[in-house]
Amino acid sequence: MKIAVCVKHVPDAAVTKRIDPGTKRLDRSGEGSLNPVDANAVEEALRIRDATGDGAEGEVVLVSLGPEKAIDSLRKALAMGADRVLLVSDPDAAGSDLVATSSLLAKALEREGADLVLFGQQASDSDGAVLWAAVAERLRLPLISQVAELTLEGGAVTGKRQTEFGYDVIRAPLPAVVAVADSINEPRYPSLKGIMGAKRKQQDVLSLADLEIEAERAGASGSRTEVLALSDPPPRGETRKLEDDGTGAEKIVEFLAEKRLV
């Protein structure tokens, strides 16, 4: 069983995010890390690989589009136990929007021909929660998103999908695309052996040319969206500050009553 996991290198949670007014893009110069929910996708892939027990044949491939330094995040996933990396990195791919990103990833995934393609539900930087849908569409594969429980049986994948009011249970034939929610599992910590061995695992960095993608289909020229303007969110209305002199609770109740909220 071959499982591809799409993972993204995102600005670290500890870094204050900033949009560069010149390029109108997120400033990605600071420290980065593996997109948190992508660690859940990696964990799920490892569990499937290890449970299906076809040993030598089972493989977890990490697929990512990003700058060269994305390798830092990918190494963390390798340390968790993934087998190898396919990083698409090319200066011409910078600034790719959803349309371009999905086409590049789809191309890389086609090359891998995995039985199962896993995604995290959403990236912590741009929060689109949509890339997997675009990729599945391009690959013409069935898609189950927001999956909180995943089982494989008889050449099909079943996903228990979290919804607002309960669960949907959806089955799809393999190969398929699945986006996982962070409730699906608890990602493992990398072991010392995993950490020490990560660097020695196969890590292919491919350019657009390697993937036989014309530069026009990537980056700004391959994108269909354009950021026209940026502005701060409107300031909040008048705020009232209550000092708690022991009557704080009463004052809050009074305020809520005033607004007819209680």
Add this chain to the structure above:
Amino acid sequence: MSRTEQAHRYSETEEQQALRGAVADVAAKYGSGYWLEKARANERTIELWAEAGALGYLGANIPEEYGGGGGGIAELAIVCEELAAAGCPLLMIVVSPAIAGTIIARSGTDEQKTAWLPGLAEGTAKLAFAITEPDAGTNSHNLATVARRDNGGWILNGRKTYISGVDESDAVLVVGRTDDEQTGKLRPALFIVPRDTPGFDWKPIEMDVIAPEEQFACFFDDVELPAEALVGGDVAGLDQLFAGLNPERITIAAYANGIARYALEKAVAYANERQVWDVPIGAHQGVSHPLAEAAIQVELARLVTSKAAALHDAGEARAAGEAANMAKLASADAALLTLDRAIQAHGGNGLASEYDLAAYWGVLRVARIAPVSREMILNYVAQHTLGLPRSY
């Protein structure tokens, strides 16, 4: 300081930096709340030890062929520091993988290696280390624990004191003496004494130290040991004992450095938040400068600790000895200074149980005494580094 700034990027490999991050993530799940709860209830940190062991962190320095990480003391020191920095200093790292692991890996017989190293690598086996005696602490020339040959085995007699973690260890690595058959003189030798060996008795010593480990007085009365209990067999000498001493000093330094970082982080958070006049107290230089000085001392101590680890791992025993001694003294001093100043920045809260700060004073204070006292390190540096005359 962010986590990656804690790593010495110029000297630490990518793997070492990744290890730092991974250990910090695991340790954060436990934190000071866990450690202090165990310490105050006189319980052991079983869960944390088991998890760190299963992940291979505790066996970082154990050779790969025995299931260890195949790294060096540098890696083990990183583990030790990051756990402590999260408020979870584990003294048994210093004793079991650092001292006993190094000694057995370096001079154990094949049978001893096979018997002990895989367990040490995974943290499923633990060894205590006993050298200190009531009349031989600083002065190890006075060691009076003696093993004599008997029926192809050994009979061990003597006493040890302040031995950490006997209750939670499978066996104790005991430093004694045997008579050399050629010279007739007594020479140091190490024995592996399983905890339940008849004639071996151990009792806890009441200590005013809040810690999840205890110290014990050990009594060996005609303890019969098989020939295989002698570490390294008949060929090993004094070298084997010394092999464990630098790892011990380096990891205890890392332990202190970690606690120092823990205290500093708490102090900085508090000084940024607590307001007594019209600004956070951290704006007063009377508060910020002492903390800044502490940060500098801790960083210097961490540097010499990495240097000592690097020298040790490169096999430069002599140079590592000097650096390890300096690291141990510098780290204990820097950490005690830092903790004291962190407490001061907290005002009365610094001594309140709720703030998880003053409780670390005891475990940190130990680092000035054990495994080798501050005075003896100064003696060492005076004599060996500076070439000044010996006074004792």
